[in-house]
Amino acid sequence: MLETVLNNFIVKLNNYPHFKKSLVKLIDFLFEFRKVTVGNLTRNPAYICHILRSKVIAKPGTLSFGAVFNPGVLIVDNQVILLAKAQKIPWFKTQGKKRELYLQGNPVLMTLDKNTMQVLEENVITKILDFPQEIDWAIEDTRLFYWKGQKMINHSLVIKGVLNGSLNQTSVLSSLSVLDEKEKTFRFCALPKLDFPLQNFEKNWVYKESRSELFLFYSIHPFRVLKLENEQTLQFKTIVNQQSFSKLSDPGGFGTMVSFSTNPIDFDEKYWLLIIHQIKNKISGRCYYHWALLINKETLLPENITSRPIFSGMGARGRTPGIRYISSILKVEDEILFFAGEGDVYITVTKKKIVDIEAMFVGL
Numbered sequence: 001m002l003e004t005v006l007n008n009f010i011v012k013l014n015n016y017p018h019f020k021k022s023l024v025k026l027i028d029f030l031f032e033f034r035k036v037t038v039g040n041l042t043r044n045p046a047y048i049c050h051i052l053r054s055k056v057i058a059k060p061g062t063l064s065f066g067a068v069f070n071p072g073v074l075i076v077d078n079q080v081i082l083l084a085k086a087q088k089i090p091w092f093k094t095q096g097k098k099r100e101l102y103l104q105g106n107p108v109l110m111t112l113d114k115n116t117m118q119v120l121e122e123n124v125i126t127k128i129l130d131f132p133q134e135i136d137w138a139i140e141d142t143r144l145f146y147w148k149g150q151k152m153i154n155h156s157l158v159i160k161g162v163l164n165g166s167l168n169q170t171s172v173l174s175s176l177s178v179l180d181e182k183e184k185t186f187r188f189c190a191l192p193k194l195d196f197p198l199q200n201f202e203k204n205w206v207y208k209e210s211r212s213e214l215f216l217f218y219s220i221h222p223f224r225v226l227k228l229e230n231e232q233t234l235q236f237k238t239i240v241n242q243q244s245f246s247k248l249s250d251p252g253g254f255g256t257m258v259s260f261s262t263n264p265i266d267f268d269e270k271y272w273l274l275i276i277h278q279i280k281n282k283i284s285g286r287c288y289y290h291w292a293l294l295i296n297k298e299t300l301l302p303e304n305i306t307s308r309p310i311f312s313g314m315g316a317r318g319r320t321p322g323i324r325y326i327s328s329i330l331k332v333e334d335e336i337l338f339f340a341g342e343g344d345v346y347i348t349v350t351k352k353k354i355v356d357i358e359a360m361f362v363g364l
Contacts, residue, residue: 050316051315057117058346059345068347069341070340070347073329082109108122110122129186131157143327154175155176156175175192176189190234213228220248223248227239254279265330267331289313292305304364311326318345324342331354
């Protein structure tokens with residue numbers, strides 16, 4: 001019966017092409033904004049709590065960009081330097097004639113007061129040096145770490161091309177570059193070489209220097225760590241490849257991939273602290289959940305994870321409530337500072353007491 005009614009409706013609808021065209025546009029509009037609508041209906045309690053606990057560092061309009069997000073941070077001369085990619089307009093608005101602006105923008109560099117997180121200086125980096133000239137590329141997800149006194153940037157190098165008739169990402173390479181914050185330069189270094197085949201989309205590799213050696217944390221399940229073997233060629237060799245951490249395979253029970261979020265930092269004499277994330281797919285879109293992980297400095301193995309997520313995306317600023325991505329962390333006295341991209345347009349920082357985080361850890 002229902003099928004008959006539907007077929008009759010379609011036949012009638014075909015007799016009115018202009019009305020059909022308008023109806024299709026309305027359905028497309030409602031489908032496009034369903035995530036925003038559902039997100040705003042469900043976000044409010046979490047949003048109120050979140051805005052009270054976090055501070056906005058950059059937002060749409062900062063340095064005339066439409067979006068600034070997913071920063072890397074370091075402490076330099078008792079101040080915080082922050083590096084992030086800014087987009088001329090947010091990637092999700094680059095539709096139709098605006099598609100040529102997809103992922104276009106520049107890195108931005110900010111200096112922050114370490115205690116108040118006030119922005120002391122902000123600049124657009126225009127000296128982007130030694131990058132490949134023969135391909136269309138974009139820089140994303142800029143994280144920072146020290147290596148032999150240099151301020152290194154581990155970031156995604158997005159290769160763009162026409163895919164399904166539109167400009168899109170055709171591959172993503174995990175790359176290393178060097179930051180000179182005084183000269184305001186972002187200089188491409190190399191694509192690290194690993195001792196196993198890579199995928200077409202590679203991202204979220206994180207790094208830590210220790211005892212004059214450089215370690216690359218590649219994946220969580222299996223838990224895979226590599227060590228730099230050849231500094232000239234940036235060849236890395238696998239030294240840890242463990243499959244046995246069942247709690248890391250699906251910590252949220254979402255059945256989705258688990259990935260590294262931040263470069264490791266010193267937590268205490270025994271451990272490094274890093275953040276991992278997993279996405280839960282909801283009707284409102286992707287929702288990020290983050291856990292803290294303690295890595296033994298000697299064995300390079302994870303030993304503790306927080307018993308529940310320390311952050312969820314719910315309540316994030318921006319179009320949808322699910323996208324709060326913790327991209328960098330700092331330890332300042334008795335607190336951990338969590339720097340995040342929100343809604344793919346904002347940069348925020350949230351502070352948590354170390355004692356509160358410690359109370360959440362359970363063994364693996």
